[in-house]
Amino acid sequence: MSEKYCGDIDHYTKWDEKRLLIVGARGQGKVTLDCALSSGMYRHISFMSNDVTGGGVSGYPLLDQNTTTIEYILHNFDEVIVAIGLQNAIRLQLSLNFEVQGMKLATLIHPTSVVSQFAEVGEGSILLAHSVVNPFAKVGKACIINTGAIVEHDCVIEDGVHLSPNATIAGRVHIGKNTWVCMGSSVAHDVTIGENVVIGAGAVVLQDIPDNVMVAGVPATIRKIRDFPEKK
Structure with missing residues (x-):
């Protein structure tokens, strides 16, 4: 994958490859990014976290989980993956919440x-x-x-x-x-x-x-x- 997008997410262009949102920007988020890039399936990848004080991961966009709406996510992304490694129940519940609200879960x-x-x-x-x-x-x-x-x-x-x-x-x-x-x-x-x-x-x-x-x-x-x- 030779291109990533680091600017205003609203300026995304629709490509054949899908747009992925990774929820969680710590260790599990980093290895999930690497996995997603290795798959070659995603043109645009962004992160979302409830703690944005540390900035993004390797220059990828970082959204604030506390202020980003589901409507915004549905409009700007094709799939979502929850990359929270240490809290299994929270990872599962967030995933199910996204699914109920109409978002496709990545595998x-x-x-x-x-x-x-x-x-x-x-x-x-x-x-x-x-x-x-x-x-x-x-x-x-x-x-x-x-x-x-x-x-x-x-x-x-x-x-x-x-x-x-x-x-x-x-x-x-x-x-x-x-x-x-x-x-x-x-x-x-x-x-x-x-x-x-x-x-x-x-x-x-x-x-x-x-x-x-x-x-x-x-x-x-x-x-x-x-x-x-x-x-x-």
């Missing part, structure tokens, strides 16, 4: 990802570099399958899940909504993990995990109960 898959022809990936999800989704696995809406993460055959990854870099999910695992599997963690085959769970970095999960807990260690054990809802 971004890095060209180095391996996704089986028999797998399913939901709208609003991001599959980053060298991630793998194997046959008959199902990835829900607004998920992040991060760099080098592996989802093996016949898994069900529900909406809003985040698999951090190098997380490995063995076959026939079911992971509940809004769960976060942190960096380098492994989940053994046939395990069921509940909703709103955090699996600590490097943990090895060998048995089922209930909802709303944080687990860590080898083998992973419950360390605390999580409070919800998430706070912005």
Whole structure:
């Protein structure tokens, strides 16, 4: 991609390539930008954040989430992706809100990802570099399958899940909504993990995990109960 637009968004020209809005301008937003550029699908990319004090990302336009209307977004963009990595419930809810208001959710898959022809990936999800989704696995809406993460055959990854870099999910695992599997963690085959769970970095999960807990260690054990809802 040889061109980006850094001026007044109202002056956009309609090209064959689509116009993308990335919600979130921190770390997850940056890798999402790279993924979107690598896909070659987008001529114009802008960011939107509720904190604009730090400026944009690499010269790309930055919109204020507190003042930008849905009408403006619908008029100026073809697709939106929510790139908030640390707050799964908020990422999922924002994605669903955009969808209800008539905005199309982007699905971004890095060209180095391996996704089986028999797998399913939901709208609003991001599959980053060298991630793998194997046959008959199902990835829900607004998920992040991060760099080098592996989802093996016949898994069900529900909406809003985040698999951090190098997380490995063995076959026939079911992971509940809004769960976060942190960096380098492994989940053994046939395990069921509940909703709103955090699996600590490097943990090895060998048995089922209930909802709303944080687990860590080898083998992973419950360390605390999580409070919800998430706070912005």
